[in-house]
Amino acid sequence: MKNDTGARNNDLRNQPAYPLAEAAHYLRLPAATLRSWVAGRSYPKGDGKGHFQPLIKPARGRPPTLSFWNLIEAHVLRSLRTEHGLPVRELRKAIRYAERELEIDHLLLRRDLCTHAGQVFLDQYGRLISLNASGQLALRKVFEEHLKRVDWDEWQFPVRLYPFVPGGSQVQRPIAIDPAIAFGRPVVLSAGVSTGAIADRIDAGEAVTDLAEDYGLTPSEIEQAVIYERAA
Numbered sequence: 001m002k003n004d005t006g007a008r009n010n011d012l013r014n015q016p017a018y019p020l021a022e023a024a025h026y027l028r029l030p031a032a033t034l035r036s037w038v039a040g041r042s043y044p045k046g047d048g049k050g051h052f053q054p055l056i057k058p059a060r061g062r063p064p065t066l067s068f069w070n071l072i073e074a075h076v077l078r079s080l081r082t083e084h085g086l087p088v089r090e091l092r093k094a095i096r097y098a099e100r101e102l103e104i105d106h107l108l109l110r111r112d113l114c115t116h117a118g119q120v121f122l123d124q125y126g127r128l129i130s131l132n133a134s135g136q137l138a139l140r141k142v143f144e145e146h147l148k149r150v151d152w153d154e155w156q157f158p159v160r161l162y163p164f165v166p167g168g169s170q171v172q173r174p175i176a177i178d179p180a181i182a183f184g185r186p187v188v189l190s191a192g193v194s195t196g197a198i199a200d201r202i203d204a205g206e207a208v209t210d211l212a213e214d215y216g217l218t219p220s221e222i223e224q225a226v227i228y229e230r231a232a
Contacts, residue, residue, distance in 0.1 A: 008157075012068075012179045013068040013069050015059060017183070017184050018067070019063065019065055023071055023074065026071065027075055028164065029074065033081070036054075036088070037074060040052050052089065056073045058070055075163075076146060078146065079142050079147075080139070080143070082142045083142050084129065084135075084139065087128075090129050093124070094125035098117055098124060101120060111156040112156065122136070122140060126139065149162040149173065150162070161178075163177060163186065163228065165228045166228070168224055173189070175187070175224065176189040182194050186228065188217055190217065193225075198215075198229070199226050202226050
């Protein structure tokens with residue numbers, strides 16, 4: 001995939017679509033955390049300040065606006081943050097190591113993460129942060145669960161993300177973010193209905209059962225849409 005840069009740049013999935021705060025909300029991430037991944041961050045050092053370089057290059061820099069593919073990169077990084085404090089320096093080294101060793105561009109966007117490339121990346125990351133055997137096992141499990149929430153196309157690039165619903169089943173995937181549906185905003189996939197619209201109608205006083213009938217959804221799907229939208 002090294003010769004298709006122009007096509008990737010023009011792809012709908014690579015266009016700026018999500019302001020930083022909106023992207024953080026969809027991914028259930030603190031906005032400050034996502035900002036540090038996208039814009040880097042300063043840190044104190046003996047002779048003044050240093051600066052960690054960003055891990056994700058946003059589709060638009062000022063103000064930071066993410067593409068769908070940027071969402072996927074952040075979703076993958078979130079899997080590491082779930083179990084660890086995400087040492088930025090070591091994580092960047094692990095990504096670069098895996099890409100260099102396997103000659104894969106944009107590793108965090110590729111289905112290769114599900115195979116040997118992902119293991120090379122995790123092994124290097126574990127070594128850099130001195131992760132013991134049980135920690136490695138836990139990390140791999142979390143990483144695998146996050147990768148199951150992504151669909152890839154025939155060229156191994158992401159086409160759809162199924163974000164986690166707080167308190168929901170790890171297996172169920174009722175909510176989807178797909179650039180080809182509702183301008184890339186989260187929807188209840190079975191009906192293509194915006195989760196935001198559902199939550200707004202509930203806030204306006206409408207009943208779950210009424211909305212379920214209107215949209216042809218189950219009450220459980222309505223509730224999961226609301227939980228997803230309103231969870232802190």
